[in-house]
Amino acid sequence: MKINEITENIKIAFEAMRVNKLRSLLASLGVVIGISFVILMGWVLSGLDQALEDTFNIIGTDMLYIDKWEWAGGRNWKKMRQRKNITYDQATEFCEKIKSAELAIPNAREFGYKIKYKNEEYQGMSFIGTKWEHSMTPAGATLIGRHFTQFEDDIGSNVIVLGYKVHQALLNDGDPVGQYVKIEGRKFLVIGVIKKQGTMLFDFVDNQCFMPIKAFQSVFGRSGRSVSIAIKAGSIEYLDEIRAESEGLMRQIRNIKPGEENDFSINETKAFESTIEVLRLSVWGVGIGMTVLSFMVGMIGIMNIMFVSVTERTKEIGIRKAVGAKKRTIWIQFIVESAILSFFGAIIAFVGCSALVYLTATFLPKIVPATAFLSPVLPYELLLIASFVSIFVGMLAGVIPAVRAANLDPVEALRREN
Amino acid sequence: MELKEENRNGTTLIEIEHIAKIYRMGTEYVHALRDITLQINKNDYLAIMGPSGSGKSTLMNIIGCLDTPTKGKYLFKEMDVSEMTDNDLASIRNKEIGFVFQTFNLLSRSTSLKNVELPLIYGGFGASARHEKAMKAMENVGLGDRVNHKPNELSGGQRQRVAVARALVTEPSIILADEPTGNLDSKTGLEIMNLFNELWKAGNTIIVVTHEEEVARFAKRIIKLRDGLIEHDSVNHHQRALTEEAQP
């Protein structure tokens, strides 16, 4: 009997909507906007979360980076500029002496040089001189070929592992392994390509090429830059211990007197987490405010149209009651109608947002590369949540009109003209 | 008690004792019904007459459980209606009572078949049972070929037949008709009355509210109301014979 009643009510609701198409559309407009906000907000946030996760996976959540620069940028930039460079010797000494870390490797970086392959030329990427252990960090995973070996590292072979974008630009998807590229007039043997890892926050990671640090120094010189140190903890649990040891060791190597400030920074992924958290919160804050507001408008719209509907159909309610409809039945009829009206608004929002999201994610990154993290399809959980929210909002908006309909006196209702 | 004796025969359907219905209009009270005592038996054919405002519709609505009396006792099949909840009343209306109104009161957006199915929906019948019963009721009123017409595609007489089919479809204990011919011309009105006559002969209990002597003459018993009181309650000795149209 219940099932019968519900299906019948759904039919009645659709019939009522069919008769008043334009009115139903206008009534659900608030819900359309509200649901659109929920969907778009969720879409941006989920994209952001994905980007954040990808980023963490590259950097590694169990990694520390000792650098002249502080990532989070909390401290004065000028002050950091005045810091002395971390020299290659200091970095090497650190890597040899650190005990608690699973892995510690120096990374020297140069930017603004060209790489040539046959007639192709590419600029805008950076060259990184590192140790063979780089292959053991998340950032060193190869897509094609291999990373350089300990032997190649020791002798400083002219071998190079290309970043994903560099490979695309120079070889246009052709097999790079065994080819030679030229950097500053020197020939390098390409042995592999690093996995594509670029995200919104770390677009540049696909624009890096890795070589043994000795080879790096013979091309770009031994000094004149600050070397950073990548430390792999092995597990996040050890981070505190390693951070403490690193700080002490680095202060000792850099001859910092007690009471003096560190002239280096120990960076970790947490720095990004807090930046992203601020971003998330502001998206939520604005989004929630707008959403609540538009749902209020949506609810008022639906409630209003439901009141109109009850008034218009007073006679109908009287007839239904005369032939045996119970209060509860009438109540359900109007709640179902209200919920369906609202859900109908949600469907419109789904269609509209899907189109918008697809177009945005397809074309916007071509103009604004930083938006590459946006997905062209809506996550289905989001649609599910939005459906439930819309139905809930519709039911809520329908309660008072439905109670009014259910409580109509049948004799009075039948006396109506319409 | 006389009531119990009557019931032993299984003939008493409705027992109304000293019923009053009082409406409050601001500070004034309107006595729509003052003191009505009435017994209706199975297979009665009752006409309720009286001038406008005498309380005919009010009485009809109370008998039909659409409304409840302010005072007095109403037993429907020995059940005390005055103590029933809204839900109980709704289910009595659904199962025991079939209404026919002056203005037809059909759902204008639904086909005649859907209109006839309506009480069955609220009675919890499944789709196929509903369809079957409604088809049968439509055929009973001679509209087997009009099931997919909407009310505005039917004549007044046909609309009222649909309403009769809707009243019949649940096989109720009693059919209540408030001025069923009020909106019809005399010939069409006669057709409807012939339909009632057939239903009565088939064993149904019928109450018709009417102004018209012509209509009342079909009934077995005539009650005249005036100012909320029963003025006359008598057997109709001139009960009209079946017209030619209604002859088999």
Ligand SMILES: Nc1ncnc2c1ncn2[C@@H]1O[C@H](COP(=O)(O)OP(=O)(O)OP(=O)(O)O)[C@@H](O)[C@H]1O
């Ligand atoms: N809801 C109401 N509120 C106030 N007074 C009412 C209400 N319903 C009926 N009345 C009054 O009760 C009295 C009886 O009304 P009722 O409708 O029963 O008369 P009736 O005999 O059916 O008249 P008619 O032949 O015109 O249909 C009338 O005086 C009417 O004004």
Ligand SMILES: [Mg+2]
């Ligand atoms: Mg009346």
